[in-house]
Amino acid sequence: MRPTLEVVTEIDAAPELVFGLELDMDVHAASLRASGETATTSTGRRQLALGDEVTFRARHFGVVWRMTSRVTAHEPPHRFVDEQVRGPFRALRHEHLFDDRGVGRTRMTDRMTITAPLGPVGLLVAVPYLRRLLRQRAAHIKRLAEA
Numbered sequence: 826m827r828p829t830l831e832v833v834t835e836i837d838a839a840p841e842l843v844f845g846l847e848l849d850m851d852v853h854a855a856s857l858r859a860s861g862e863t864a865t866t867s868t869g870r871r872q873l874a875l876g877d878e879v880t881f882r883a884r885h886f887g888v889v890w891r892m893t894s895r896v897t898a899h900e901p902p903h904r905f906v907d908e909q910v911r912g913p914f915r916a917l918r919h920e921h922l923f924d925d926r927g928v929g930r931t932r933m934t935d936r937m938t939i940t941a942p943l944g945p946v947g948l949l950v951a952v953p954y955l956r957r958l959l960r961q962r963a964a965h966i967k968r969l970a971e972a
Contacts, residue, residue, distance in 0.1 A: 827916070827938050827939065827940050828938070828939065828948060828952055829936060829937065829938045830935075830936070830937045830938075830939070830952060830955055830956050830959060831934060831935065831936050831937075832934070832935045832956065832959040832960055832963055833932060833933070833934050833935075834932075834933045834934075834935075834963040834964075834966070834967055835926070835930065835931075835932055835933075836930065836931045836932075836933055836966070836967045836970050836971065837929060837930055837970075837971050838929060838930075838931060838970035838971055839902075839925075839929050839931065840902040840903065840923040840924070840925045840931045841901070841902040842931075842970055843902075843923055843931045843933055843966060843970050844901055844902035844903075844905075844921075844923050845872070845902075846966050846969055846970055847905070847921050847923075847933070847966060848872050848873045848874075848905065849871055849872055850864035850866055850871045850872075850873065850879060851864075851871050852965070852966070852969065853881075853962070855965065856961060856962040856965035856966070857883060857958065857961065857962065860883040860884050860885055861882075861883055861884050862881060862882070862883040863881070863882045863883070864879050864880070864881050865879065865880045865882075866878070866879050867879070873896050873899075873905075873907075874896065874899060875896055875897075875898070875899035876895065876896060877895070877896050878893055878894065878895045878896075878910065879893070879894055879907075880892070880893045881893075881894070885954070886950075890912070890913055891911075891912065892909055892911065892912030892913060892914075892917075893909070893910050893911040893912060894907040894908060894909050894910065894912075894917070894919070895907065895908055895910050898920075902923055903922070903923055903924075904920065904921065904922050904923065905920075905921050906918065906919065906920045906921070907919050907921075913942055914939050914940060914941060914942065914951075915940035915941065915942060916938075916939065916940040917937065917938070917939045917940075918937065918938045918939075919935065919936070919937045920934075920935075920936040920937075921933070921934075921935060921936075922934040922935075922936065931970075933963060933966065933967075935959045935962075935963060937955060937959065939951060939952075939955065
């Protein structure tokens, strides 16, 4: 079973700005500060591009986790995709969509498909937890973009 989580956020800012904020690893780390999240890129640049890898390190459920993802699609300012290449999930694909709603508005959609470890038990824990993290990140991006 591969559930898809989707979080949609309306933002009063242009897609170009929102797209850039989503690819900024300093913004990413700040959005998940409570977990001590760090993001180290394969290039040393803070802004991700096609083919770049980023390794996230954070404390979740009292355990330090590491996950490396690669940007597998990059279509500014409308869409990018990152996919886990190493980490705790059997598979994780995160599609970021930015729809221009006109007059400086963007509909940002986070669509994440996962195959969790430990089968159905892993899903019972991972799905609500990841949904909360996606909402938290989206709220952070919205605050920054609208400031």
